[in-house]
Amino acid sequence: MNSKVELKSKDDHGHWYDNNIDPYKGLAEIIAITIKNSLISHKISFVDVPYRHKTKKSFMKKIEDKISEKAYTPESMTDLAGIRVITLIESDVQKVCDLIKTMFNVHDQDSVNKSEKLGEEKVGYRSVHFVCDVGDIREQLPEFSAYKEFCFEIQVRTALEHAWAEIEHDRGYKLGGKLPSHLNRRFKLLSGLLESADLEFNRLTVEIEEYSKQLNDSIQQDELDYELTTIGLKQLFQNKYKSLRLTGLELTDEIGKTLIDELNRFEIDTLSTLDTKIKQAISQYTFQENNTILGFCRDLMMIIDIHKYFENSFLGSKSWGVTNPETYAFLTKKYQEEEINAIFKKYEIIIVEDDE
Incomplete structure (x- = not known):
């Protein structure tokens, strides 16, 4: 100076x-x-x-x-x-x-x-x-x-x-x-x-962190009587279902709300219910690897009951209107191609290769 x-x-x-x-x-x-x-x-x-x-x-x-x-x-x-x-x-x-x-x-x-x-x-x-x-x-x-x-x-x-x-x-x-x-x-x-x-x-932030820790501990102990939240979905897949090899475990606010709304409309409103559905499904079908939480859950609901998913949970083209051949092939493990084609035509779902 x-x-x-x-x-x-x-x-x-x-x-x-x-x-x-x-x-x-x-x-x-x-x-x-x-x-x-x-x-x-x-x-x-x-x-x-x-x-x-x-x-x-x-x-x-x-x-x-x-x-x-x-x-x-x-x-x-x-x-x-x-x-x-x-x-x-x-x-x-x-x-x-x-x-x-x-x-x-x-x-x-x-x-x-x-x-x-x-x-x-x-x-x-x-x-x-x-x-x-x-x-x-x-x-x-x-x-x-x-x-x-x-x-x-x-x-x-x-x-x-x-x-x-x-x-x-x-x-x-x-x-x-x-x-x-x-x-x-x-x-x-x-x-x-x-x-x-x-x-x-500040208090809310501390309580959310405490909730996240408590939830993590509960998932480790297979105690899943929690309502569906974005934190819960992330921790369930991150801690219990690593074998699914999902990518993109982060859920943005918008995607998280959309997914939880679809699951609730499908009558899945707790982590326990979702966990039961996942265990039943993966014991019968091999799901796509490198999928997202959103993509996996939609595949899950469709493989459980494709008609119920589109009638109750599907929110139209504002939600999604494009899928890939892997999802189509996955659905053929349970449904006839004619049935899938009819549903996709009705709801204007287009099949597009990932690199297109």
């Missing part, structure tokens, strides 16, 4: 900004990229890692505000380069904070947890702010060596906290930073609702 010089006038401050802001632009970008890569490698979920350098207008205002309180120089400003880490849920905030402490040299005296400053009886802006430098180890790397004397600020918050901060900054400051009392009260009530939603999302 440049050595401190005495700045007396507004023009002096402006010139300092013009002559010194460029390195902070590069610093903000490289820190954001480094954090994002580290989050990915540590498998910590996040929404985004935006970055920015302080604008000249914001810089000038902060200098003027600080100088009115005490002696203050541009070098004292720790947020000329700013990075935000936006997470999905509250529990990920702590994971990010722990990671940041291992990556950079944190200036504890300048860092703050806004939630702790609010206390237990207030609601409002919540975020964790770190003031850092790159640290002794990282500053030895060529890409960081130019920034070894610079500070930067990292803010860590959830998506809901971020949304609230943006709304509060944009809407609140348009009235000079203070709203009329009756509007301010509603503003704070809304902040409390968002904080409650954040906590509930």
Whole structure:
């Protein structure tokens, strides 16, 4: 960082900004990229890692505000380069904070947890702010060596906290930073609702993880009295039916909902019922390998009762209208070709080679 010089006038401050802001632009970008890569490698979920350098207008205002309180120089400003880490849920905030402490040299005296400053009886802006430098180890790397004397600020918050901060900054400051009392009260009530939603999302995530673990343990013990869910379908095939050699065990929301709807219409509404049907079917027929969960379950329902599947479960061309020769050949193990052809014609099912 440049050595401190005495700045007396507004023009002096402006010139300092013009002559010194460029390195902070590069610093903000490289820190954001480094954090994002580290989050990915540590498998910590996040929404985004935006970055920015302080604008000249914001810089000038902060200098003027600080100088009115005490002696203050541009070098004292720790947020000329700013990075935000936006997470999905509250529990990920702590994971990010722990990671940041291992990556950079944190200036504890300048860092703050806004939630702790609010206390237990207030609601409002919540975020964790770190003031850092790159640290002794990282500053030895060529890409960081130019920034070894610079500070930067990292803010860590959830998506809901971020949304609230943006709304509060944009809407609140348009009235000079203070709203009329009756509007301010509603503003704070809304902040409390968002904080409650954040906590509930976090609790739900924990409970879903616990449910997934409990379900996994139950499947291992062949206790399958669970309603059909995408988590249950994935774990059933992943843990109990590896021999089917299915691919694409992940079920997107849309595909998962479609499949569960089709199974329910076919009167399969629990993992136990599905498990029984699978065991019965694979004892009689050899199913296609390298199929998906969706494809396998549709083959299963059709081989059990093709008429019932198309009358009750098939949702028309919006669901599917194309199949492959392997599925057709599989169905001939139970049905006559004339019967299959008649059904496929009625429901406008086309047979197409996979590579076409």
